[in-house]
Amino acid sequence: MWAFCWAPIVAISVLHYATPIHHAWVHDVLRRLYYLPIIAGAFLAELRGALAASVVVSFCYIPHAFLHMGAMAHADPAGSWEKALELGLYNIVGAVTGYLVRAERRRAAELATALEEQRRLQRQLVRAGRLGALGELVAGVSHEIKTPLHALRGTAEIVDKLIPADCPERRMWEIHVSELRRLGDIAERFRSFASPQVxxxxxxxxxxxxxxxxxxxxxxxxxxxxxxxxxxxxxxxxxxxxxxxxxxxxxxxxxxxxxxxxxxxxxxxxxxxxxxxxxxxxxxxxxxxxxxxxxxxxxxxxxxxxxxxxxxxxxxxxxxxxxxxxxxxxxxxxxxxxxxxxxxxxxxxxxxxxxxxxxx
Ligand SMILES: Nc1ncnc2c1ncn2[C@@H]1O[C@H](COP(=O)(O)OP(=O)(O)OP(=O)(O)O)[C@@H](O)[C@H]1O
Ligand SMILES: [Mg+2]
Missing domain, CATH: 3.30.565.10 (Histidine kinase-like ATPase, C-terminal domain)
Structure with a gap:
């Protein structure tokens, strides 16, 4: 606020008070320059900033406009109506720009939230679509795996009893059984992916x-x-x-x-x-x-x-x-x-x- 609002207001006011009355066009320009810090106030602190700036500008300008300081040596040479109108406009411009900036920022924030929600929904739909289609395929595959697996498990139980613990081939047989178990776990995982029972x-x-x-x-x-x-x-x-x-x-x-x-x-x-x-x-x-x-x-x-x-x-x-x-x-x-x-x-x-x- 200091750099873009208060310091420019002070600078414009100093110039305004220091400029002799016969430089009417300089006073015209300076009077209008006050709008810049008011607009800057709106961008920096929305309605509050713009109104604070316009009020400060009004207080800075009123003595110079109407009090005819120093035997008119430094008074703004513009007509009274014009000066009164300018004072009103400072505050109207402050209120309008502050309100517009605030409304614009709120709308931008709402749009950002809506966009984020839309993206999330899109991800959710894509995910659901992909999973649904794949689920059908996996259900078929897991069903096809489970049927022969069931038969293999049954025969493995019978063969297990026939292989003595001290037989050299026993180790290979245990690998066979543990891989069968792993395959069973994978098939079960496939099934629970395809149709989780909830x-x-x-x-x-x-x-x-x-x-x-x-x-x-x-x-x-x-x-x-x-x-x-x-x-x-x-x-x-x-x-x-x-x-x-x-x-x-x-x-x-x-x-x-x-x-x-x-x-x-x-x-x-x-x-x-x-x-x-x-x-x-x-x-x-x-x-x-x-x-x-x-x-x-x-x-x-x-x-x-x-x-x-x-x-x-x-x-x-x-x-x-x-x-x-x-x-x-x-x-x-x-x-x-x-x-x-x-x-x-x-x-x-x-x-x-x-x-x-x-x-x-
Ligand atoms: N906390 C985490 N930190 C880093 N990477 C992760 C983390 N959680 C998940 N991942 C990544 O996501 C991948 C998918 O995980 P997911 O659980 O689906 O499969 P998986 O763990 O590889 O297999 P499974 O869970 O079926 O045993 C992981 O392989 C890993 O690369
Ligand atoms: Mg995992």
């Missing part, structure tokens, strides 16, 4: 989900030397949903976080699990489960795609953990967001609060 009717407290997640992840975190910080809400956070599936979502996120932290060898790391009782997503009242880790950030070109199936970089993983989680969140009318914020990487699972109206 019971939405259960009434639950998000604090309980967070506690359960903390218990589930605790042992692995301790082994890794990672500190788990659990922050629950002071009061129960009521929502409808499937406790096991929501804990599974949290676990998928937390296991990824532990793996990302383990990749950085020089430090142990922190995993924070926080319950946010009141959050908003596209103006809808939500609650949220926030899982933060202080591992390395997710590259910006990758973060957009980590909820897509099969984008994982873990050779042991299926690349389905976050895709399944996104589907479970969607079935709960919720949403998962990932960002390089908080401790380092933050995943936020938004879920509708029980007191919120049902989405259409």
């Amino acid at each position: 019971d939405l009717a259960g009434a639950l407290d998000l604090n309980d989900v967070a506690r359960r997640l903390s218990d589930l992840v605790g042992a692995q975190a301790r082994r890794q030397g990672v500190e788990v910080e659990l922050t629950v809400a002071p009061a129960p956070v009521a929502l409808c949903g499937d406790r096991d599936q929501l804990a599974q979502v949290g676990l998928n996120i937390a296991v990824n976080a532990l793996r990302a932290m383990a990749a950085v060898s020089d430090r142990k790391g922190t995993l924070a699990i926080r319950v946010v009782p009141e959050a908003t997503l596209e103006d809808a009242p939500m609650c949220a489960l926030r899982i933060e880790n202080d591992g390395p950030p997710i590259p910006i070109d990758r973060i957009e795609h980590i909820f897509d199936p099969f984008v994982g970089d873990d050779p042991q993983g299926t690349g389905l953990g976050l895709a399944i989680s996104a589907r479970i969140a969607e079935l709960h009318h919720g949403f998962i967001e990932a960002s390089n914020a908080g401790l380092g990487v933050t995943f936020t699972l938004y879920l509708p609060r029980r007191d919120a109206p049902e989405p259409a």
Whole structure:
């Protein structure tokens, strides 16, 4: 304000008072120059700034305009009506520009929020579309895998009894059985991606989900030397949903976080699990489960795609953990967001609060 408002007003006033009366055109110019700091006030502090500037300008100008100081030697030579009109205009211009700047800024902020919401909605739709189409394909594949797998497991149980413990081929047989088990796990993961079984009717407290997640992840975190910080809400956070599936979502996120932290060898790391009782997503009242880790950030070109199936970089993983989680969140009318914020990487699972109206 000083550089663009008060200092110019002082400078114009000094010149005004110092200019002799016969330089009428200089007074004309100086009188109009007062509009510049008034407009600057509007841009710097909106209506408040513009009105403050116009009032200060009026007080600076009134003595010079009407008091005929120094036996008229320094008075503004313009006519009384003209000077009175100018005084009125200072304040009108101040009020109008201040109001317009304020309205424009509010509109710009609203547009930015609307744009951000539209982008989020678009991402949500694209994600849902991709997952839905792929879900059908994966359901078929997992069904085709599971049938022969079932037969293989049955025969393996019979053959297992026929191979003695001291037989040299026993070791190879154990590898065979463990790979069969792994294949079974993968098929099960495919199935739960294609058709997650979610019971939405259960009434639950998000604090309980967070506690359960903390218990589930605790042992692995301790082994890794990672500190788990659990922050629950002071009061129960009521929502409808499937406790096991929501804990599974949290676990998928937390296991990824532990793996990302383990990749950085020089430090142990922190995993924070926080319950946010009141959050908003596209103006809808939500609650949220926030899982933060202080591992390395997710590259910006990758973060957009980590909820897509099969984008994982873990050779042991299926690349389905976050895709399944996104589907479970969607079935709960919720949403998962990932960002390089908080401790380092933050995943936020938004879920509708029980007191919120049902989405259409
Ligand atoms: N906290 C995190 N920090 C860094 N990268 C992450 C984090 N969480 C997820 N990622 C990235 O997202 C990818 C996708 O994760 P997702 O859980 O879907 O698959 P996955 O872990 O590779 O396999 P799966 O979960 O099926 O075992 C991960 O491979 C990893 O590259
Ligand atoms: Mg995973």
